[in-house]
Amino acid sequence: MTVPKGKLIPIGGSEAKGQEATDASSELRQPTFFESGILAEFLAEVKGPGSRIEIIPAASEVPEEMGKAYLDAFHNLGCKNVHVLYIDSLKEADSPDNLRRIDKADGVLFTGGNQTTLxxxxxxxxxxxxxxQRYQYDDFVIAGTSAGAAAMPRLAIKEGKSSESLIKGMVETEKGLSLLPGAIIDTHFMQRSRLPRLTEALLRNPGLLGIGLCVDTGVVITQGNVLRAIGSGGVFIVNADDVLDTNYHDIRELTPVYVNKLHITILANGASYYLNERIFTKTDETVIQS
Structure with a gap:
């Protein structure tokens, strides 16, 4: 398989604080929440403030508000050549103008919302x-936050209730955007107690690696394999390859699951991980092949 020349930057999302907050306001907190760190890192991975960026708020229920928030955030970082690509249908996605804009862009960012909608x-x-194609063959950067991150892999979590226990049948998956074939991504990871649902997704789909992203936290994935943690929180790498004992495949749905030898690695700034080799490393010791 050809090694991708581009980079992926899945981001864990943000969440509003307080019971009065709505889902829409939670989405709209993301640009300001990331402005000083994550978005600046994204620009650095593209071509700096001179980059041409397309924001794609197709996952959002409030795409106009979301688009404006990101425009303001990027403008505050000195990036003026940033545009919002509004898509409300499959037909609209493939308009000649939209395809030309992707051809001209240095990077794209998928916003939060609902990954199934996206x-x-x-x-x-x-x-x-x-x-x-641009990710595979060009120096092209694709970022996604929250739903935009969860949609990146070949398999995406469609639905899944968080629970204190691992309960069989709480997770539904769907085909994703196939940018990251060997992993499955979950976001708002610790804030929404999503270890059980990511674990079930891995038990249902052997061979995949789980990436749990906390808020204001992301990873830069180079060559489709080398993952570097960025942001202010943690990245949970969940590996079910060596599970020795589990009742998952023998029990009825809505029954508690036991798992022996689930492996969890926690990354933060300064730590990296080789996805294919399942190897932790310090970022300053990580080797990127040119």
Whole structure:
């Protein structure tokens, strides 16, 4: 398989504080929450403030408000050549103008919202195929926050209730955007107690690696393999390859699950991970092949 020339930056998302907050306001907190760190890191991985960036708020229920928030955030970082690409249907995704804009961009950022909504609008589009091609063969950067991150892998978590216990049947998955074939991503990871649902997704789909991203935290993935933690929180690498004992495949749904030898590695700034080799390393010791 060809090593991708581009980079992926999945981000764990943000969440509003207080019971009065709505889902929409939670989404709109993301740009300001990341402004001083994550978005600046994204620009550094592209071509700096001179980059041409396309924001894609297709996952959001409030795309205009979301788009404006990101425009303001990037402008505050000195990036003026940033645009919002509004997509409300598969047909709209493949308009000639949208395809030209992707061809001209240095990077794209998928906002938060609902990953199923994003996948439904883009999965079979020429636009996503063009984005996949640019990631594979160009120095092209794809970021996604919250839903935009969860949609990146070949398999995405569609639904899944958080629970204090691991209960069989709480997770539903769907085909994702196939930018990261060997992993599955969950976001708002510790804030929304999502270890049980990510673990079930791995038990249902052997061979995948779980990446749990906390808020204001992301990873830069180079060559489709080398993962570097960024941001202010933690990244949980969940590996079910060596599970010795589990009742998962023998029990009825809605029954508690036991698991022996689930392996968890926690990354933060200064730590990296080789996805294919399942190896932890300090970032300053990580080797990137040119």
């Amino acid at each position: 996948i439904d609008k883009l999965l079979d589009s020429q636009l996503i195929r063009n984005i996949q």
